Every structure is written in structure tokens, then in C-alpha cells.
Amino acid sequence: MTTTIGLEIHVQLATRTKMFCGCSTAYGDEPNTHVCPVCLGLPGALPTLNAEAVHLATRLAVALGCEVHEVSEFSRKNYFYPDLPKSYQITQFDQPIATGGCVPIATDRGARSVRLTRAHIEEDAGKSMHAADITLGGETLVDFNRCGMPLIEIVTEPDMQSGEEAYEFLRNLRRLVRWLGVSSGDMEKGAMRCDVNISVSPDPARRGTKVEIKNLNSFRSVKRAIDHEEQRQARCLADGAPIMMETRHFDEVQGTTTAMRSKEASNDYRYFPEPDLPLLQLDAAELASVRTHMPELPWEMQSRFERDLGLSPYDAALLTEERSTAEFFERTIAIHNNPRKVASYMGTEVARLLNERGKTLAETRLTPEALAGLLAMVENNTISNTASKDVLPLLADAGATPAEAVEKLGLEQVSDASAIEGFAREVIAENGTQVEQFRGGKEAVLGFLVGQLMKKSRGKANPKLAGEVLGRLLK
Numbered sequence: 001m002t003t004t005i006g007l008e009i010h011v012q013l014a015t016r017t018k019m020f021c022g023c024s025t026a027y028g029d030e031p032n033t034h035v036c037p038v039c040l041g042l043p044g045a046l047p048t049l050n051a052e053a054v055h056l057a058t059r060l061a062v063a064l065g066c067e068v069h070e071v072s073e074f075s076r077k078n079y080f081y082p083d084l085p086k087s088y089q090i091t092q093f094d095q096p097i098a099t100g101g102c103v104p105i106a107t108d109r110g111a112r113s114v115r116l117t118r119a120h121i122e123e124d125a126g127k128s129m130h131a132a133d134i135t136l137g138g139e140t141l142v143d144f145n146r147c148g149m150p151l152i153e154i155v156t157e158p159d160m161q162s163g164e165e166a167y168e169f170l171r172n173l174r175r176l177v178r179w180l181g182v183s184s185g186d187m188e189k190g191a192m193r194c195d196v197n198i199s200v201s202p203d204p205a206r207r208g209t210k211v212e213i214k215n216l217n218s219f220r221s222v223k224r225a226i227d228h229e230e231q232r233q234a235r236c237l238a239d240g241a242p243i244m245m246e247t248r249h250f251d252e253v254q255g256t257t258t259a260m261r262s263k264e265a266s267n268d269y270r271y272f273p274e275p276d277l278p279l280l281q282l283d284a285a286e287l288a289s290v291r292t293h294m295p296e297l298p299w300e301m302q303s304r305f306e307r308d309l310g311l312s313p314y315d316a317a318l319l320t321e322e323r324s325t326a327e328f329f330e331r332t333i334a335i336h337n338n339p340r341k342v343a344s345y346m347g348t349e350v351a352r353l354l355n356e357r358g359k360t361l362a363e364t365r366l367t368p369e370a371l372a373g374l375l376a377m378v379e380n381n382t383i384s385n386t387a388s389k390d391v392l393p394l395l396a397d398a399g400a401t402p403a404e405a406v407e408k409l410g411l412e413q414v415s416d417a418s419a420i421e422g423f424a425r426e427v428i429a430e431n432g433t434q435v436e437q438f439r440g441g442k443e444a445v446l447g448f449l450v451g452q453l454m455k456k457s458r459g460k461a462n463p464k465l466a467g468e469v470l471g472r473l474l475k
């Protein structure tokens, strides 16, 4: 069986106001408080295009390697639905702002590239709340706050073959939109939504019947819906039952899909050019500036970290999940030039601390200077690696410098050979049996004796030096 998957993703552009009016895009406010004649579709109201939305869409399209069209067109997509007061949606149809492009993904089948068909700008519809969602006594209420929210819809080619690949694609796309500040990418708040097109066929050369699964609102749901649908279609094929070309709904609780309606053809929407808006003409100079100012993309940075800095794929992926983390890392290694050490410390100790605090790196007081200073102290044996774990919270919570924190905690490592020699003589005097064993050739006993010395120094002795001094005195 061959599974073929394409995705359609709606990404909400991070503007302050809606696509065609001045209403706020704030999330979670009282229903129907961010509305006006334009987004309610009242007679005579005219749309005005939000320039920032176009800028963000352009930025994303350039980053995705799309061909960005200097001239594109808005169209009306006509349909009746209670959450659509105008009875049409302003979108782009045969002349979208961008075509082509791709997103790289890492999968079980190796590193691959998912091609994009197109990206177009459109407005969102309102939100119906059915009795199933909330207790409304069987009624359906509608919230128009979401009407007219600016979206970019990204349509992929059918290049994915499993739920896992679709999941990886979405993760990488979300990382990019956040990286660029184009969208919050927050699926729980509806800022990123995904529809799946999936077909299963016994013949790899022929595509099966395409089924659409609508409005999946978490990465996990996308994967679960695909896994379920794959099995359902395979069962239909095995039983000789027909697979209908239809739209299906994924039930989060049951983990199953059910038929919603038969699939519309695009001519059902009676698209025509939007008469209230002129053609969208991008400014060539601005487009050039978007290209010039494009930052290094997360996946580009990830491969550079692996290739040039020798980081593991795991560490490189972790550090490039958020742009602020990647920048923190780069500023830290600019001071303490030991990328692998910095990466591993950030991926373990710093990550653990953030996890405990429930904070992001930016929400703590840890600076690249402080982290670099701390790691330098471990490297030059001022403190032990173990002691550094006690120092880190003071840097992150109180904004202390490493020197202040080490002094406050009294953690300075003893690397003075004469002080260590004093401890070593005591250890030798107190552990006659083990000393005999060592001298009798059982060298492993040295570890025990070093442990005794560390205990005497209350953990402050430099363990390496302790071993050397003991070894010398015992011989």
C-alpha cells in the first residue's frame, strides 16, 4: 500500500489589525467585540488591504523559496455559512501571491524536501460554537471576532507518505514562522490550522481516491488522523468497499474520522475577481529588501551548527528550535569558544533549569556572558562541573555574575597542590588497609582514596589533582 499525503495549512499572520479593516486581532476577548461594518460585511462597507499582512506573507514566501509574484489578484469565494456574514470570503484564486517553494524535512527515509504548490493570502471566517463545544442548550452561537483575520494558506504537493512526515513538515513550518515573527504558530489558539488530503493505493504508480480531513488543531491530531485514515482506507480496499471522495471530520476523543460531506469542486464556489480591491502590486524595491534582510533560516543554521561546529544533530536541532535560543548560543560561543561544551550544557543543565522554572531563556536573567564565564570556570578548574549546577540558578534567577555566585556559595575549587597534599596525608594515615592494598598492586583502590580526600575537602578539591597527589605520595 502506498499512502500519499498533501497538506493545506492556514497560518495567521501576526498583525495588530485584521486583513481589511482596523479591528483588533487580539485573541480570547469577549465574542463579537472586535467587529465593524467591513468585517461584518454590512452593505456599502469597503475593504482596505493591510500592508503589514502583505509584508509578512511576502517574507514567509521568500523564506520558503517560493516564486513571489509582483502582481496577484484577490477573488471572491462564494458560499453560505452562518459564520460568514458576507456570504463570501476574500481570498486569492488563480493569481496567488506565490507559487512553488519547499520545506526540508528529516524522516525515516532520510532528508527530503516537501514541495509547495502555492501560497495565497486570505481572510478568516468567524467561529461557530455548537452545543457540542460548550453548554448552550443545543443552540449554535457565532463569534465574529475571527472574521477577517489575516491568513496565508500554504498548499503542499502530495509529497508525504506518513503521519510522521506530515508531523515533521508542520514542526519545521511552525519553527520557521516563529523564527521570522510571521505568526505565533500557536495551534491551540487557531493561529495555525491544517487540513489533510490523503489517499491510499495498492499500486504505487496510481493515486487512490483523495479524502480530505478538515480543521485539525494540533500536530498530534494530524498524525493520529492520518494514521487512522490510512488504516481505514486500506481496510476499504481489502474489503472491496468504495472509498468516497469526501471531506471527513476527525474525532479527537474517539481517534476516528467520520464523513462530513462530499467534496466540493472549486467551481461550486463561483470564484470571481474581487471588485472592491485593485490588483495586489508588490513594490519591487521592498521585495528586494525582504530578500536582502532575510535572516539565516532555522534549518540552514541547524546544518551549519552540525557541519562547522561539530554539534550532534540532536543538539543542533534543539538550539535552533527558537531563534532567541540560537542567538544566545552564538553569543555565548563568541566569548567561550567551545561550541560542543556550550551546546551540551545548554541542552542539559540550562534546559533542566528552564523546565523546572517553566520559563523560556529570555524570561530568566541568564546572559551569554554569565554562561560563558561559568563554563570557563569549570574548564580552568576554579569550580567542579558538579558545583556549576549549584551556581547556575543564581545566575538565572538573581542575575549574579559567576564570580559573585561562586564566592557566595563558597564553591571555589581547591587547586593548590600543598593544600591537597595536606588532605592526602590525612587520608593515607587514616586508611591503612586500602593503602596496603594499593601498594600491593590493587590500583583501583585509588578511586576510593580520592573519594575520601574529596569528602575531607567538602567537595572542593580538584579531583584530577587529588588523584595525582595521592598517587605520588603512595609510591
Ligand SMILES: [Zn+2]
Pocket: 018, 021, 022, 023, 034, 035, 036, 037, 038, 039, 040, 148
Ligand atoms: Zn472590522
